[in-house]
Amino acid sequence: MIRVTVEVTPRPYDVVIGHGARRELAHEVARVAPGAKMAVVVSQRSVEESGWLDQIDPGIEHHVVLIGEGEDDKSLSTVELLCRRFVELGISRHDLVIAVGGGMVSDVAGFAAATYHRGIGYLTVATTLLAQIDAAVGGKTAVNLPEGKNLVGAFWQPLAVLCDTEVLSTLPPAEWACGRGEMAKYAFLGPDTPSAEILSLGIDEQVARCVAIKADIVADDEREQGRRMILNYGHTLAHALEAIGLEHRAQGNEDRVAGLRHGEAVAIGVIFAALLSRQMGRIDDDRVELHREVVRRFELDTEIPPGLDATDLVVAMERDKKAHHDLTFVLDGPRGVEPVLGVDRDDVLATLVEMGAHR
Numbered sequence: 001m002i003r004v005t006v007e008v009t010p011r012p013y014d015v016v017i018g019h020g021a022r023r024e025l026a027h028e029v030a031r032v033a034p035g036a037k038m039a040v041v042v043s044q045r046s047v048e049e050s051g052w053l054d055q056i057d058p059g060i061e062h063h064v065v066l067i068g069e070g071e072d073d074k075s076l077s078t079v080e081l082l083c084r085r086f087v088e089l090g091i092s093r094h095d096l097v098i099a100v101g102g103g104m105v106s107d108v109a110g111f112a113a114a115t116y117h118r119g120i121g122y123l124t125v126a127t128t129l130l131a132q133i134d135a136a137v138g139g140k141t142a143v144n145l146p147e148g149k150n151l152v153g154a155f156w157q158p159l160a161v162l163c164d165t166e167v168l169s170t171l172p173p174a175e176w177a178c179g180r181g182e183m184a185k186y187a188f189l190g191p192d193t194p195s196a197e198i199l200s201l202g203i204d205e206q207v208a209r210c211v212a213i214k215a216d217i218v219a220d221d222e223r224e225q226g227r228r229m230i231l232n233y234g235h236t237l238a239h240a241l242e243a244i245g246l247e248h249r250a251q252g253n254e255d256r257v258a259g260l261r262h263g264e265a266v267a268i269g270v271i272f273a274a275l276l277s278r279q280m281g282r283i284d285d286d287r288v289e290l291h292r293e294v295v296r297r298f299e300l301d302t303e304i305p306p307g308l309d310a311t312d313l314v315v316a317m318e319r320d321k322k323a324h325h326d327l328t329f330v331l332d333g334p335r336g337v338e339p340v341l342g343v344d345r346d347d348v349l350a351t352l353v354e355m356g357a358h359r
Helices: 021-032 045-050 076-089 103-117 129-136 164-168 173-188 202-221 226-233 237-250 262-279 285-298 310-318 345-354
Strands: 001-007 014-020 038-044 061-065 094-102 121-124 140-145 148-155 160-164 327-330 338-341
Touching: 001 076, 001 129, 001 173, 001 202, 014 021, 014 076, 021 076, 021 094, 021 121, 021 160, 021 164, 038 045, 038 103, 045 061, 045 129, 061 076, 061 103, 061 345, 076 121, 076 140, 094 103, 103 129, 103 140, 103 148, 103 285, 121 129, 129 164, 129 173, 129 202, 148 237, 160 164, 173 262, 202 310, 226 338, 237 262, 237 310, 237 327, 262 327, 262 345
Parallel strands: 014 160, 038 061, 038 094, 094 121, 121 160
Antiparallel strands: 001 014, 140 148, 327 338
């Protein structure tokens, strides 16, 4: 097993990565929460049907609670249902929540843990590539509002994260694409020259590489006051696309943007960020082409879904929680990837039109 420590104060925690890491759960529970008597395992029907849930043993009394599958279930109503179930089960502030699933599960279960009894401990067994390399690590928990992605949440660090790479063998292609979208982002955040070199590594090492990059950034800036903002590379447009996708699904419109997964949206957002950087004179054509090459190597789409309005996308981006009452983006430049505040709206619109949005 590979262990990566996230050095946050006052309680660092380990991310355990490897084939069969789920079997370390009882050991980790005893190590990080020796006083816990009961746990609620929060998961989904798809995980239960896969058979992986039967192999989850925290070593203490536990109860399984299932939540919905999609982004539409990543909501305050789901958190309320979870917390009411915690009350019914008699979960105390010394007990645990254990999230077993992808990023949606760790976000919702982690936020429920952060708010129940003003905060109880939680661990995550991450079962998707996206969760293992990004969503389950770093302590960001959140749910959506109809107005946008992840607008209600809390910083609440887990006690431990188990990334079981064995379970990735059962992922459908869409889940692999989702995870690789975030992995492509990390290609531009590490200390090395950006490339798709990570794809040449074994899956344990791929996950560990991404986790190590994120752990270093989170340890330096846990609450996103500065450096941690670079982890949002590609996310401002991605969240706008996802917010519009939520609206389309609510209207019964099953077009491309309605079916866009988070990592796929991030990959498109990374290309947008590169084009916007060029529009602003921060990078040149060769650097843009490097972004395209890396994203293509990850076999991801580089174009905005057809039929979207540039102004609608800008309005959605202005609602993003990362904005500072202006248009804020994480952009490449002479000093590398960094936050840029007060980006001109006309530059954003021009870049969106360049990517195929209409005005």
